[in-house]
Amino acid sequence: MDLTKLEDYQKHIRNFSIVAHIDHGKSTIADRILELTDTVSERQLKNQMLDDMPLERQRGITIKMNSVEIKYHAQNGEDYIFHLIDTPGHVDFSYEVSRSLAACEGALLVVDASQGVQAQTLANTYLAIDDDLEILPVINKIDLPSANPEQAKEEITEMLGLDASNAAEVSGKTGQGIGDLLERIVQDIPAPDGDLEASLKALIFDSKYDDYRGVVLSIRVEDGMVKPGDHIKIMNTGKEYEVTEVGVSSPHPVKKDILIAGDVGYLTANIKSVRETGVGDTITSSKNATAEPLPGYRQIPPMVYSGMYPVDNSKYDDLKEALQKLQLNDAALEFEPETSTALGFGFRCGFLGLLHMDVVQERLEQEFNLDLIMTAPSVDYHAIMNDGSTKVIDNPSDLPSAGEYSEVQEPYVKAEVMVPNDFVGPVMELCQRKRGEFVTMDYLDKYRVNVIYNMPLAEIIYDFFDDLKSSTKGYASLDYEITGYRATDLVKIDILLNKQVIDALSFIAHRDESQNRARQMTSMLKKLIPRQNFEVDIQGAIGAKIISRATIKPYRKDVTWKIHTGDPDRRAKLLEKQKRGKKRMKAVGQVEVPQDAFMAVLRMNDDDLNSK
Numbered sequence: 001m002d003l004t005k006l007e008d009y010q011k012h013i014r015n016f017s018i019v020a021h022i023d024h025g026k027s028t029i030a031d032r033i034l035e036l037t038d039t040v041s042e043r044q045l046k047n048q049m050l051d052d053m054p055l056e057r058q059r060g061i062t063i064k065m066n067s068v069e070i071k072y073h074a075q076n077g078e079d080y081i082f083h084l085i086d087t088p089g090h091v092d093f094s095y096e097v098s099r100s101l102a103a104c105e106g107a108l109l110v111v112d113a114s115q116g117v118q119a120q121t122l123a124n125t126y127l128a129i130d131d132d133l134e135i136l137p138v139i140n141k142i143d144l145p146s147a148n149p150e151q152a153k154e155e156i157t158e159m160l161g162l163d164a165s166n167a168a169e170v171s172g173k174t175g176q177g178i179g180d181l182l183e184r185i186v187q188d189i190p191a192p193d194g195d196l197e198a199s200l201k202a203l204i205f206d207s208k209y210d211d212y213r214g215v216v217l218s219i220r221v222e223d224g225m226v227k228p229g230d231h232i233k234i235m236n237t238g239k240e241y242e243v244t245e246v247g248v249s250s251p252h253p254v255k256k257d258i259l260i261a262g263d264v265g266y267l268t269a270n271i272k273s274v275r276e277t278g279v280g281d282t283i284t285s286s287k288n289a290t291a292e293p294l295p296g297y298r299q300i301p302p303m304v305y306s307g308m309y310p311v312d313n314s315k316y317d318d319l320k321e322a323l324q325k326l327q328l329n330d331a332a333l334e335f336e337p338e339t340s341t342a343l344g345f346g347f348r349c350g351f352l353g354l355l356h357m358d359v360v361q362e363r364l365e366q367e368f369n370l371d372l373i374m375t376a377p378s379v380d381y382h383a384i385m386n387d388g389s390t391k392v393i394d395n396p397s398d399l400p401s402a403g404e405y406s407e408v409q410e411p412y413v414k415a416e417v418m419v420p421n422d423f424v425g426p427v428m429e430l431c432q433r434k435r436g437e438f439v440t441m442d443y444l445d446k447y448r449v450n451v452i453y454n455m456p457l458a459e460i461i462y463d464f465f466d467d468l469k470s471s472t473k474g475y476a477s478l479d480y481e482i483t484g485y486r487a488t489d490l491v492k493i494d495i496l497l498n499k500q501v502i503d504a505l506s507f508i509a510h511r512d513e514s515q516n517r518a519r520q521m522t523s524m525l526k527k528l529i530p531r532q533n534f535e536v537d538i539q540g541a542i543g544a545k546i547i548s549r550a551t552i553k554p555y556r557k558d559v560t561w562k563i564h565t566g567d568p569d570r571r572a573k574l575l576e577k578q579k580r581g582k583k584r585m586k587a588v589g590q591v592e593v594p595q596d597a598f599m600a601v602l603r604m605n606d607d608d609l610n611s612k
C-alpha cells in the first residue's frame, strides 16, 4: 500500500460534530451541507436527512447521533473528506454528545441568532472544550427578522470565552452562508494526525444490530488501519473476530477497501451477540495488539426508573430480546427482570429522563411491535436501614415498612435555569413550589440571569421542564446535574383496589404532599378505571392508614373524561396515548385496569389534566 498516498488522504480528512442547544438548527444545517456537497441527490433529500428514526422524524428532534461521509471540492482545488456527526440537543441525551465528540477534531457550535447562548449551548461547549476540539462558532437563522447576530457573537465571546468576532453567519433554512462555512471547516478544523504505521487502535462510539449483518460498529480509527480479513480484538473482552466488511455511511452504507487512522466509519465482524461489544471499547489487531486502550466513556447512570410489562404475558421473551437489541444501540438504557403481583413478569428499566423513557417505549412499540404497560416513573431512593446498611430503591413498592429504616434519601440536583430578567419571578416561584432551595443568581449580561437552585430530582423529572417553558413563554432553558443524596421526609403511598394493594401503583412522595397526592391519585383512578360489573373501592394508604378513598359504581354506561389543555398538539398526543392506553387493559384481581392508570402518578403533576 502506498503510504504517501494514504498520508495525503489523511491530511484531507476533517472530522467534526455539530453541537447546539435544542432547536437551534443542527439538523437543518447538516441537511444544507449534504445538499450543497451533493452527498444526497435532491430527490433523496428529505428534510432533516440525518434524523432517520421514524420517531425523530415525527417529533422533529434528534435522538441518536448519526455520522455521514461527505466529499467536498474546496476552492483551493483540492478534494476533502468530511465526517459529520450529528448530535442530539435535548438535555436527556447529552451522553450521546460526549460520545460523538470523542471521534472528532472539531465542532461547529451552532447558536440561534434570535435566541443567543442557552443552557445546553454552555453545557455542550464545555464538553467540546474538555475534548480539546477546535470550536467553530456558527450563528444560525440569520434570515429571521428577530435575528441579532452581533448580540449572539457577543454572548459567545463573553459567556463561553471563545473568539466569535469572525463567526460564520448562516441560515440553515435558505442556505445562505453554508458555502463559506464549508471553506471554514477545511481551513480551521485540523486534519487527524493518527499514526498510519502503528498497530490498530479504534474507538467504538456507537453500535447497532442489523438482522442480516449482525452487530454493526461505528468506529473512529485513531492509529493504524483496518480492512476485511483482518483479525481484530476487542480490548475489554479480549474476544477476537475476523473483519467481514468496512465502510462509511454516506448516509447509506458504502463499502470500502480499508479504513485508516483518522477515518470514521463502520465495521462488521460476525459479532452475533449484543453482549460482546461495548460502546467506548477499543478495537485493536489480534496479532499486534496495542498496549493501552483509548480512554472509554463515562457510563451515565439512569435518572428515572419505570416498570415495563408486556400486555400479553406470553410476549415476555420478545420484550427481553427487544430490550437487548435496543440496549446495543442505546448504551444508557438499563433493565433487569422484575415481577409484579399486578402485572406479572416484566423489567425494571432505567432511563436518562422522561423523554428517553418515551423514546424507548415508542421504539419498542414501533420497531418491535410490542404492546406495553409502563408504570409511573420513579427516581432511585436510598433507604438507610436500621442496621446502617443502604438499600437502593428503584421501585417504590420495594420500600420496606416504616419501622425497618431510619431515613429515606432522595437524589438532589443543582438546576441552572437561564432566563431573561423579566421571568425571574415566575421561575423562582416554580422552583420554590417544587421544593427547590435557592442557591444564587448570576446576571449573565444586561438581559439574562442564571438562576441556580438545589432541587430534588424527582421534582425535575416529571413536568418541571414543561412548566418552566410555559411560565417563561418558552424563553427559559435548563441544565442540571446530580449533586448527591439528602434525607427528606418521604413516605410510600400504596393504592388498594377492593382492599388489594396494587404494587405497580405505589409511589413515594414527600409527607407534606402525601395526602394531596393520594387524593388526586384516587380521584384520577376513579376517572381512568372503567366501570365494571361490581363496585370498585379505591383507597390510598400509608402503611395501614387509609388517607384517601373513592368508589366506582357498577357498570351502567361508558365513562368518558375530558382533557382541557391549551396546546392542540399536546392534546392530540395525549388523546392518542389515551386511545392506545385504553385498549391496554390488565386484569388486576378482577378489576380491569387500563395502562393510563399505571402512569397516573405522572399525570397527577400535570396541571392540564388536573383541571378535569
Ligand SMILES: Nc1nc2c(ncn2[C@@H]2O[C@H](COP(=O)(O)OP(=O)(O)OP(=O)(O)O)[C@@H](O)[C@H]2O)c(=O)[nH]1
Pocket (backbone or CB within 6 Å): 020, 021, 022, 023, 024, 025, 026, 027, 028, 029, 048, 060, 061, 062, 063, 087, 088, 089, 090, 140, 141, 142, 143, 144, 170, 171, 172, 173, 174
Ligand atoms: N427561520 C429559520 N429556521 C430555521 C433555521 N434553521 C433551522 N430552523 C428551524 O428551527 C427548527 C429546529 O431545527 P432543527 O434543525 O431540527 O434543530 P436541531 O438543533 O437539530 O434540534 P434537535 O435535533 O432537536 O436538537 C426547525 O423548525 C427548523 O426548520 C434557519 O436558518 N432559519
